[in-house]
Amino acid sequence: MRVPFIKMHGLGNDFVVLDARGEGLPTMTPSIAAALADRRTGIGCDQVILLEPSETADFRMRIFNSDGGEVEACGNASRAVALLHGAEASVETAGGTIRVQPANGGASVDMGVPRFGWEEIPLAYAMDTLTMPVAWEPLKNPTAVNVGNPHVVFFVENSDVVQLDRLGPEIEHDPLFPERVNVNVATVESRRRICLRVWERGAGLTRACGTGACATAVAAMRRGLVEREVEVRLPGGTLTIAWAEDGRITMTGPAAEAYRGSFEWDDFA
Numbered sequence: 001m002r003v004p005f006i007k008m009h010g011l012g013n014d015f016v017v018l019d020a021r022g023e024g025l026p027t028m029t030p031s032i033a034a035a036l037a038d039r040r041t042g043i044g045c046d047q048v049i050l051l052e053p054s055e056t057a058d059f060r061m062r063i064f065n066s067d068g069g070e071v072e073a074c075g076n077a078s079r080a081v082a083l084l085h086g087a088e089a090s091v092e093t094a095g096g097t098i099r100v101q102p103a104n105g106g107a108s109v110d111m112g113v114p115r116f117g118w119e120e121i122p123l124a125y126a127m128d129t130l131t132m133p134v135a136w137e138p139l140k141n142p143t144a145v146n147v148g149n150p151h152v153v154f155f156v157e158n159s160d161v162v163q164l165d166r167l168g169p170e171i172e173h174d175p176l177f178p179e180r181v182n183v184n185v186a187t188v189e190s191r192r193r194i195c196l197r198v199w200e201r202g203a204g205l206t207r208a209c210g211t212g213a214c215a216t217a218v219a220a221m222r223r224g225l226v227e228r229e230v231e232v233r234l235p236g237g238t239l240t241i242a243w244a245e246d247g248r249i250t251m252t253g254p255a256a257e258a259y260r261g262s263f264e265w266d267d268f269a
């Protein structure tokens with residue numbers, strides 16, 4: 001079966017989008033997703049995004065990391081699919097229903113309400129999630145936030161010098177995080193600006209992580225370090241994150257279509 005795909009990205013965090021809202025596809029599996037995502041032998045991307053019909057929202061978005069694991073949320077892909085859909089829509093994800101609105105070559109996304117309970121992150125055992133009593137070498141006392149998916153956020157003096165390629169996988173796989181975790185290292189530059197690098201669970205270092213930006217902004221707001229609306233600068237560009245009094249997070253930023261193509265399903269199955 002020949003399957004069309006759309007290559008998209010949000011701030012350089014790139015996706016292979018398969019639109020199965022009309023015609024269905026054979027069953028997606030972790031090994032097919034990993035094979036498609038492979039940059040040497042597949043199409044290559046950080047996440048494979050599968051759009052399907054939904055019974056509760058305008059459509060459903062399924063997210064597979066480049067290691068093949070299916071996960072709950074992806075901020076940058078939410079903006080990309082908003083652009084593809086071309087109109088305001090509710091989107092069912094495994095992390096909850098979000099609302100997307102295309103705007104100025106990108107989109108605004110209502111990412112829902114963050115959760116802070118240790119069992120909601122989830123952590124392996126009870127502890128304060130605002131200032132966690134844990135450390136991995138220079139990375140100390142992070143904040144844990146679940147924004148549909150699990151994040152841990154370290155505030156450091158200079159995020160550029162952190163060995164995230166070495167410490168990221170160690171923290172991601174620490175038994176403290178039974179579902180693994182996305183690892184954010186952030187420097188607060190002013191009350192309206194944060195600089196961020198992210199080691200993504202199941203994908204490694206990426207140019208940008210939308211949910212990481214949301215988790216980091218909310219963590220900094222909870223600590224009183226920044227205002228309720230901030231710019232988060234990532235290696236691939238900048239997102240605006242606002243946390244409203246009603247508890248909901250809005251993420252705004254660019255997204256783009258790179259090219260369209262097709263592949264033979266059996267070559268990856």
Ligand SMILES: N[C@@H](CCC[C@H](N)C(=O)O)C(=O)O
Binds near residue numbers: 063150210
């Ligand atoms: N790139 C994404 C996050 C993708 C999922 C993440 N790696 C996880 O495993 O939770 C984003 O922009 O949020």
